[in-house]
Every structure is written in structure tokens, then in C-alpha cells.
Amino acid sequence: MKPAEVLIIGGGPAGLCAAISAAELGCKVLLADRNKKLGGQLVKQTHMFFGSEKQYASVRGIDIAGILLSKVENNENVEILSDTTILGIYEDGVVTADQSGNYFKIRPDAIIVATGASEKTLAFPYNDLPGVYGAGAVQTLMNEYGVKPGNRVVMLGAGNIGLIVSYQLMQAGVEVAAIVDASPKIGGYLVHASKIRRMGVPIYTGHTVKEAHGTETLKGVTIWQLDDKWNPIEGTEKRFDVDVMCISVGLTPLSELLWQAGCEMKYVNELGGFVPVRNEDLETSVKGIFVAGDVSGVEEASSAMVEGFLAGLSAANYLGYTIYNINEKKNDLHQQLNALRSGPVGEKIRKGISELIFSSEAAVSKEI
Amino acid sequence: MDDKSIVCRCSDLSVKDIRDLIAQGYTTFDEIKRISRVGMGPCQGRTCTQLVLRELSIATGRPLAELMPGTYRPPVKAIKLKAICECAQGGEAHD
Numbered sequence A: 001m002k003p004a005e006v007l008i009i010g011g012g013p014a015g016l017c018a019a020i021s022a023a024e025l026g027c028k029v030l031l032a033d034r035n036k037k038l039g040g041q042l043v044k045q046t047h048m049f050f051g052s053e054k055q056y057a058s059v060r061g062i063d064i065a066g067i068l069l070s071k072v073e074n075n076e077n078v079e080i081l082s083d084t085t086i087l088g089i090y091e092d093g094v095v096t097a098d099q100s101g102n103y104f105k106i107r108p109d110a111i112i113v114a115t116g117a118s119e120k121t122l123a124f125p126y127n128d129l130p131g132v133y134g135a136g137a138v139q140t141l142m143n144e145y146g147v148k149p150g151n152r153v154v155m156l157g158a159g160n161i162g163l164i165v166s167y168q169l170m171q172a173g174v175e176v177a178a179i180v181d182a183s184p185k186i187g188g189y190l191v192h193a194s195k196i197r198r199m200g201v202p203i204y205t206g207h208t209v210k211e212a213h214g215t216e217t218l219k220g221v222t223i224w225q226l227d228d229k230w231n232p233i234e235g236t237e238k239r240f241d242v243d244v245m246c247i248s249v250g251l252t253p254l255s256e257l258l259w260q261a262g263c264e265m266k267y268v269n270e271l272g273g274f275v276p277v278r279n280e281d282l283e284t285s286v287k288g289i290f291v292a293g294d295v296s297g298v299e300e301a302s303s304a305m306v307e308g309f310l311a312g313l314s315a316a317n318y319l320g321y322t323i324y325n326i327n328e329k330k331n332d333l334h335q336q337l338n339a340l341r342s343g344p345v346g347e348k349i350r351k352g353i354s355e356l357i358f359s360s361e362a363a364v365s366k367e368i
Numbered sequence B: 001m002d003d004k005s006i007v008c009r010c011s012d013l014s015v016k017d018i019r020d021l022i023a024q025g026y027t028t029f030d031e032i033k034r035i036s037r038v039g040m041g042p043c044q045g046r047t048c049t050q051l052v053l054r055e056l057s058i059a060t061g062r063p064l065a066e067l068m069p070g071t072y073r074p075p076v077k078a079i080k081l082k083a084i085c086e087c088a089q090g091g092e093a094h095d
Helices: A013-024 A040-044 A061-073 A135-144 A160-171 A190-198 A256-261 A301-318 A326-340 A343-354 B015-023 B029-036 B049-060 B081-088
Strands: A002-009 A029-032 A078-081 A084-089 A095-099 A102-113 A117-119 A132-134 A152-156 A175-181 A203-205 A207-213 A220-225 A238-240 A244-247 A251-253 A265-268 A273-276 A289-291 B006-008
Touching: A002 A013, A002 A301, A013 A029, A013 A040, A013 A061, A013 A102, A013 A301, A029 A084, A040 A061, A040 A135, A061 A078, A061 A301, A084 A256, A102 A256, A102 A301, A102 B081, A117 A135, A132 A135, A135 A160, A135 A244, A152 A160, A152 A207, A160 A175, A160 A190, A160 A244, A175 A207, A175 A238, A190 A203, A251 A273, A256 A289, A289 A301, A301 A326, B006 B015, B006 B049, B015 B029, B015 B049, B029 B049
Parallel strands: A002 A029, A002 A102, A029 A078, A102 A289, A132 A244, A152 A175, A152 A244, A175 A203
Antiparallel strands: A084 A095, A095 A102, A117 A251, A207 A220, A220 A238, A265 A273
């Protein structure tokens, strides 16, 4: 059994930042990621980030991954396990893992779960045709593997992912026939939406998919309009002849390891589904298990990084490591999170998180 | 058309299949899982859970917040039994 001080599960923006801050306090970190290359979803983000300087605003996601990776790869306190999937967290605190087909156990003193989120999908007729993709999957195909998914696409979902991937599809030479969103308003940032509208792509709000067409592969998509009670209106159908359809209807936390560990979970719609109850320092209801990033509530990579730094500090501190200005550091990170969650979009997030926070020691029950 | 809308790609279950099971009285995710294998394939529910819970919410009138997803057990992805055997046979170092 492999011993570890802090095991960090997931090497995306949250996990990388957690590794950096825990290691800075002198803590030995084991960082596991299921992919061969760390960086999570950052590696396919070719656009520049918002936020402030501390979250690498105006730097492209892929370059942020490079900056963060350089800080863990040459760090004597960090051991990286790539191509490693954490399979389970058991009640006695033992963790099982699979590294390239080799099964083994780890006994960590603390765990930071930073597993991220997965794409939600929709049920509509012929949704299993080849050519129907998640928007994130198409982004991986194009930006990581250099594969053009098709020639003409309908994007379902006008949130930030839907808008950004639509733009990147156009950059790759794919025609975007339409962007469709069931809600009456565009969910993503206006700056992204305006850029796409200027390029002549229609955005149909208050519409949804009626059905896909095709026998062997996708040949077309029919959409229809929704009334103010979200019921489809007959006679409003529009058909688009496309060979690709992207579904971008939100993300949901990849929280199965937290369920297994017995962490108290709560359904918060604003955060993407079931999320862990935690204290301000991101410790869950199971002592010694911390969370950071999308698994603790779906937000942006910027807040995932800040949460990562915070969870790294908290986990190291839980094991007795500290630094002279730890409170100052924590306050700064809390302030950064508040700033990222300001504004109308952030209000939803803040409301969701306020339902999740417990602050009393009594609420923290079991030990790992 | 509900029989063409796929909820569970791993076990090939449509919206119609799920609605029929709910009508027969299977009104929790775990019950539907046990009778149909939804959520037990390679995706381990990562694709279908949301869709099944939505159908359950619509049919029973209970909000999503009150519906529980199924029980999560290790391992989170398929692994070869051989790998577990090799670990178990590795002696004390591999307890």
C-alpha cells in the first residue's frame, strides 16, 4: 500500500493549484490524473481568460496549464501519477487506483477531490446517431487531436461553452448553421455572443431540438419554438441539414468518489446537481476530505484555480503544516472568490454555495 | 418517437422504456437500475442518471432535490479482475 500525505485526485486547474499550495507549506503531495497529460480542460482552451491578474486573465487556457504544470513538475514535494484513475475511496480511508492497467492501493492522510464535471446530455429522437456530440467532446477532438468533426453544425446551448466552441468550430472551418437555446435569454457572456452574431450566425433563444434525422449518421436537425411554459409550439419547426450537432446544456459534478466516501451531498441546481456540503475552507463533512473546482459546484476555471489554492492550504494545514501568513493567504483567496462571484451570474453561484456551507465543528463528523 | 430517444446508451434504454417502468411502479433510481441495468454500463450513470431523474421528477411530481441518484460503489470504471488478483498476490507490500 502506497502511503501519501495529501492525495489530490484530478490534475486540472483545481488539482494543479491545490498541489502547488499544499507543497508550498512543505506537505508531500501525490497528484493523480486519469490522463497521460495533466491540465484537465485547460489544455483545450485556446481562448484568453477573464478574471484578474491573479487568475491569469488575458492568458490562454492552454498557456495557463503550462505555467501551472511547470510549478508541479519540478517540485520535490509533488509526485505525479499520470494515466491513473482513482477507482474508489473506502470507509477505512483506503483508496484504490488503476495506473495503466496496474491495480494498487493508497493510504492518504488527507484527500483533495478535484475531479471536475461531466457534460449533461438530452433525450430526443435519434440522439444516438453518430454526429451527435457533447460540445466539450468536439472541443477535445479539434483542439487536442486536430480532428475536424464535420462540415456543418447546430449548437444546442448558448452558454459560454456553446458560444466559445461555436467560435472555435468556425476557426476550424466548420460552418455553424445555428445556435439554439431553450431559455428565453442567452446564458453566456454577451461579449462571446456578439462576436458570433457579427459573423452572421443566428441564435435561436426559446427554441429546442425536436428531433435528429439520419439512419447511419446525422443528416439534419429539426428545432421548434417553446412557449412561455416551455411547451413546444406545433408549426414552428425549422430544419437544418447538418452532419454535426453539439449538445452544450451544462455540466454536472463528477462526484461519485465523494458519495463513496460518505460525504454529505445536497442538490443545488445553480451548481449543476448534487454537490458536497463543506466549510469555508472546503473541507467536506468527512474529516480530511477536501474539494476544489467543478466537483464542488460547476463554475469557471478561474474560480477552480482559486479554490484549488485554498483547498491545498486547508489540507496541508489539517496535517499540521503552516506558513507565517496563512490567514492572510486564506483571506486573499476568499476575497478573490468573492470578486469572481460578483455580478448577476455570480449571484446564482453565491446563493447556491450559501446553502452548502456549514461552519460549526460539530457538523464535521467522520474521519477518513 | 419516445422509443427513439435514448436515455442509456450502455444498455440501450429509451425514454419509453424508462416511462413504462415508472408506470409499472419503479419510482426510484435504484429500483429502475435493478430492473433495467440503467447506470450499470461503462458510463456508470454519468450520461443517464440526470435523464432518469428528470423523468422520475416529471412522473412523480417530486423535485430533483428530493430524488436520490443510485448507490455509488467502487470501482468507478471497468478494470480487469487479473489486475486485482495480481495486486492481491503481491504479498504484504501490496496488502
